[in-house]
Amino acid sequence: MINQNNQKINFPFTAIIGQEEMKLALLLNIIDPKIGGVMIMGDRGTGKSTIIRSLVDLLPEISVVANDPYNSHPLDFELMSNEVRQKLNNNESLDIISKKIQLIDLPLGATEDRVCGTIDIEKALQDGIKAFEPGLLAKANRGILYIDEVNLLDDHLVDLLLDAAASGWNTVEREGISISHPSRFILIGSGNPEEGELRPQLLDRFGMHAQIGTVKDPELRVQIVEQRTAFDKEPTQFIQNYEQMQQNLIQNLYESRQNLKNVTILYQDRIKISQICSELNIDGLRGDLVTNRAAKALACFEKRLQVTHKDIERVICLCLRHRLRTDPLETMDSGTKVKEIFQQIFDYEF
Structure with a gap:
């Protein structure tokens, strides 16, 4: 949903009823991204995408190097680009800013160039510089990469994700020119088991696997429908009703990351x-x-x-x-x- 300021409004995470297993898995990955992400399988219409997108409002801020397309960490060499490393080696100062962790969508129809990035060969040959247009894996570094209907993803994109997930780096090669950048992300996938299973190699890359089903209790179903109706009717008021709960959860997640x-x-x-x-x-x-x-x-x-x-x-x-x-x-x-x-x-x- 979009508000009058053209900003996307997400359903509050704390207002979601049920699906406790899925919510727990997602929160634990925010606390410790090294858990390795979540694969969520369940029936259509069970709120998978709604719950995942509601995470955006809970995500904490991280320190990044300003104007760096890879969200490079200013201190951790494993999480910074080669360009930032070079600046540090040259004793150049870095501008550091705070930025919210991003949730990046990887659409099913995405091309390899869109996912990995592209090298401008003509510019590289004429000007002698490595002209690189970052892709989704660059934007997802130190963030969340979300793939809806992941079990329908093309095999060649699955292979690319496997390589990036295994090494933490994305490498693009073309005409003898090679460019690498860090690509460490929390991988979240969702899908319907009726539409096919995941390749075992990709399934194993998900740290956790949550199963969700359609709510059977009639009273609970009515409550969920009423919640959604209230949100669609007055989204601003609905969000305000859960503002304090949201802030409490955000604070808890922040403290948990610090104390882990x-x-x-x-x-x-x-x-x-x-x-x-x-x-x-x-x-x-x-x-x-x-x-x-x-x-x-x-x-x-x-x-x-x-x-x-x-x-x-x-x-x-x-x-x-x-x-x-x-x-x-x-x-x-x-x-x-x-x-x-x-x-x-x-x-x-x-």
Whole structure:
């Protein structure tokens, strides 16, 4: 929705009813972007896009180098462009500004040039400079890259995303000219399982996997419809009604990002998490890493500095369910297998 000042108005995140699993996964990724993003699968009309776009108003500000197209970090070499590094090596001063984390949409029909960027060969040859027009991966650096209907994305774009997600850098090559820039982003995808499954290589790149379904409770459905009707009728007033809740959540997310480094998880609990991953025959160590990170982010969000077994229980299905499949003919497990193994190893009653 657009207001009279031509500004986009998003439905308030704190006004969303239900879909707790999806909301939790998104908030934890804001607290710790290294969790690796969220894949959200669910029926049509369940509010996937509405919830994701409502994140925009919650995103914190970050320090960036002014006029840099890659949102370069002014101190972290892994998150800055080659141009900024060169300036630092030459002892040049950097103009630093604060900027809100961006949510960048990657449309299904996007071309490779639109996603990765383009090199102006003619200008490069005539003027001897590397003329580069940044793409969506440049804009998404240190932000969020959102792909709706990600399971319908062309295979060649999937490959590009895999390369960028694996290395944290995007490289564009043309006619012997190569340009690279940092591209570290939170990858959020949404889709309808009826329209096909994701390639396992891309699915594994998502740190968490949230499943959402159509609300069955008639009273809850009526409440959701009334909320949406009120927002469409008087969006400004509706947003004002949730302003304080929004601000409280924003402050909580900010403090959680600052305090995350102080959260600890017991060694024996880390052992048990890895034991669960081993029992489930999960390939690689990404499942172990993500579960540890997500549990710490949840504890921090709830203003605790020690991870509990309850924290691990709440996040472990989100972190592991999409890593279980080995047979391509099998459907996605809802988390039953993960819960069973968790209960055995932690001796825990759900």
